Amino acid sequence: MFKLVKIAVRNLLRYKRRTLLTSSLIAVGVTFVLVFVSSSSAFKNLMISQITDSMLGHIQVHKQGYMASIDSLPLTLNLSPKNMKKLEKAINSAPGIEAFSPRIKFAGMFSNFMETTNIRINGVYPDKETAVAPLLPGRVKEGDKIIKKNEIFIPELLAKGMKVKLGDTIVIIATNRDGSVNGKQFKVGAVIESVTGPGGRDGYMHIDDAKELLRMEQLEISEIAIRLSDFDKLHNVRAGLMSALSEETNKAGKPIFDVRTWEDLSPFYNVARMIDIMTFFIKLMLIAIVLISVMNVMIMAIFERIREIGTMAAIGTKPGKILFLFLIEGFFLGVFGTIVGIIFTSLATYAINAVGVSFNFGRQVGLVLSPRLEMGQILLISGIVIVVSVLAALQPAFKASRMEPINALRHV
Amino acid sequence: MSLISAQDLTKVYTLGELQVEALKSVSFTVEPSSFVSFVGPSGSGKTTLLNLVGCLDRPTSGSLTVAGADISSLSRREAADFRGKNLGFIFQDFNLMPVLTVYENVEYPLLVVQNVAAAERKERILSLLDTVDMLDQKDKYPDQISGGQKQRVAVARALVTNASLVLADEPTANLDSKTAFMVIDIMHKMKDELGVTFVFSTHDRKIVSEVETIYTLTDGMITGKAAGKGGRHV
Incomplete structure (x- = not known):
């Protein structure tokens, strides 16, 4: 198990440029999504707190x-x-x-x-x-x-x-x-x-x-x-x-009583919901980016290493372990891209806060956008990216594990 | 009991609409601790035969027993398991894992294929690397050593699992003659010391001159069996 991890990591390092390219693509995707998510949720939360804290309150009770x-x-x-x-x-x-x-x-x-x-x-x-x-x-x-x-x-x-x-x-x-x-x-x-x-x-x-x-x-x-x-x-x-x-x-x-949250009382709730929907679609796009880039790089890696896979299979490596090896490679591509993406995002949000982006909404002017990275969002995005990376590696890895060793060994 | 026993082994490939009979009812036996070579021109079926014995391919008909097991109809997993436990492989192109050091390449079958305790693993690897005279190169990567050295590492890798049978397809084709003789020598020594059987498929005269038994294959049939001068080292 540990050995397979070591082999997987070394294989990734063997094609440094390609690994770097793929994970930077993932990193850029992660960065955009996290910056978008933190900015839009900062905007949303700011507006919600403006609305609820200025006059609405969080919940209102009226007579039915x-x-x-x-x-x-x-x-x-x-x-x-x-x-x-x-x-x-x-x-x-x-x-x-x-x-x-x-x-x-x-x-x-x-x-x-x-x-x-x-x-x-x-x-x-x-x-x-x-x-x-x-x-x-x-x-x-x-x-x-x-x-x-x-x-x-x-x-x-x-x-x-x-x-x-x-x-x-x-x-x-x-x-x-x-x-x-x-x-x-x-x-x-x-x-x-x-x-x-x-x-x-x-x-x-x-x-x-x-x-x-x-x-x-x-x-x-x-x-x-x-x-x-x-x-x-x-x-x-x-x-x-x-x-x-x-x-x-x-x-x-x-x-007698009618209990309502701010969501029922303010039309901004629909804007907030739209922001959530947009965030959802941005996340879908990230999934597509990760899926395509990891799958592409894994298909290439497996094509280049057919003889190696043949050798591993010939000397008795079970199909499951070959499958696992390539899944680990996909996993680490995702992990590496995510880590770099989180670092980029931290820098980007720091920059946005340092510059002090302000905006006007309705009659309110000079509201300052202060995106903050939320642990929950970081974990969610990292989780999505890593899971998708492994899933993207699944098809190529499965193909590798099903290769006939004699055909693979004969491959030039 | 024979280590390999083949009865009426036939292998038919289908290439498009064409049926190619690569092996036609081949029968032979190989005793434990022997040094055997299959020779013949390209297309004579020697690689096919080696693939069948090596459990990499299944015969169309006939029976094949290796190390006491009927291997003519194993599943994929069973075949992988059987290869890992009983067989060693040596390839024409060495086929070492480029990302692993010499030591790790030899260690690979013990870690990933079999499951051998750390202390025993280390002892076996070091002693085999010593035997093939690669101990001082153990931390190098395959692209840092010569072809002959690679093939010696491959021999160590094939033997580290205590395999009873090592199959070598053209093991000297990519080596110069001096290196080739050295590698053959090492294999012969291993055969004598460990009682391992080596089966080659080759048309390299150097190997042919060193083995004990030579089977000649022509058009998928065994057309000759001759004794080599292989007993030389004994």
């Missing part, structure tokens, strides 16, 4: 039916204090949840006393909201980082369009669930940057102000945004929360 009419921000489908208690109990019992933030969402009229426009507003607990959306304070372009009572955070575009500045007094008028209209004065506490995704152009105010404005007798919550301690456990946490809430049904026996 709210999602269907989310665009009209209905106030009739809010969660009552009784339901909120049940939900909070479930959230506290489900593992993996770092923070949650109850929000009252509503649409209103925004007036600067000269002009009026419409606005969507989140009434939030400032500390809870910051815990769920840690990028929110970062979005403040000017003004306070923390939402205070009687103050409103307005999106940049609205401030520009309505010529409203920090510290100005404005009026918000809203209709409550019974249809009566109410207005309240606010000071502009901060102007915030818009972000991509639903709710990226919403204003913020304190939840108590929202309650007062909407004349709620008791607090009724439109949605709960939840932040996880480990984003990768998204679906586990959702499942945990769902099972904790499974008992909670209304009189008709239907579930």
Whole structure:
């Protein structure tokens, strides 16, 4: 066994240039794929965290039916204090949840006393909201980082369009669930940057102000945004929360709560999925490169060494061992190419990070792409390349092992 | 008991639509510890015969027993196994593995074909390399040594498994006469010391003059059996 490995390695070294060419082809393939995978996943993760950490949260819970009419921000489908208690109990019992933030969402009229426009507003607990959306304070372009009572955070575009500045007094008028209209004065506490995704152009105010404005007798919550301690456990946490809430049904026996991940809430999920599909096809191309180059070089190697194979067979080497010898050669071609590819990739990602590639997405400018090599991806790609190398060597190796020694020995 | 016993051995090749009878009902026996050569012109069937005895090819009909085993209908694996355990091969072009040193070439059958413990392996290889006078070259690669030296290594490789029969197809064809005689000498010595049987297929006069028994093949049939002066060294 060890002897066969030694022979295989020496055979590879015997045709140094060819071995080098084949493995550099594999190395280049591995490099491109790994750089693509790490860059695209860096882009994806950056965008996802921008979206979830700026406003969306990782998971949201609404009353069943709210999602269907989310665009009209209905106030009739809010969660009552009784339901909120049940939900909070479930959230506290489900593992993996770092923070949650109850929000009252509503649409209103925004007036600067000269002009009026419409606005969507989140009434939030400032500390809870910051815990769920840690990028929110970062979005403040000017003004306070923390939402205070009687103050409103307005999106940049609205401030520009309505010529409203920090510290100005404005009026918000809203209709409550019974249809009566109410207005309240606010000071502009901060102007915030818009972000991509639903709710990226919403204003913020304190939840108590929202309650007062909407004349709620008791607090009724439109949605709960939840932040996880480990984003990768998204679906586990959702499942945990769902099972904790499974008992909670209304009189008709239907579930009260609707638990959604960011994937259901943001259209960027489709972009993320497309990136995953592209990555998959890039990996397929890598497989093709490895398959063709290893198979080609093994077919050549076997053709050149027919007499050697004949000799090995004549002096009693069993077909299985001859097969194995060539599989080992394919294996080492793959291993060598992979190692060199990983080294190239490390250099390339280091260079990308050193240069600092930045890009704009939607209204966000100057996002910095910082690809990082993930161990999981390295192992996956290495595994694919090495397995494919061995598979590519399989057909030529099988042919070698089936050669008739007398024909092979006679071969010139 | 004879080491090789062939009865009515026939081999027919099919070349396209043509049937070529390479061997026509050949019968002979070879005793243990003998030095035998098959001679004859090209196409007389001597290489075919050697291939059959060497378990590299199967006879079309007839029976063939080598070292007590019927080898006329072995499977591929069984044949490889049989060759590895009982036979040694020496080739016209030496056929050493270019990526292995002299020592490793001799070691190859013990490692890959048979499974011999390390200490015994080393002892056998060194003593055989000493016998063929290649001990001082043991770490060289085949492309660093001469043809005669290569063939001596090949002899050592053929004998290292304690084979009872060594088959050599034109072993001296690529050697000058001085080297050829030296290699023949070594083989003869091995035959005397280890009781190994050597069977040649050749038209080299130098070998023919050294063997004990000469079979002449013509058109696939044995047409003569003569005693050589091979007893010289005894």
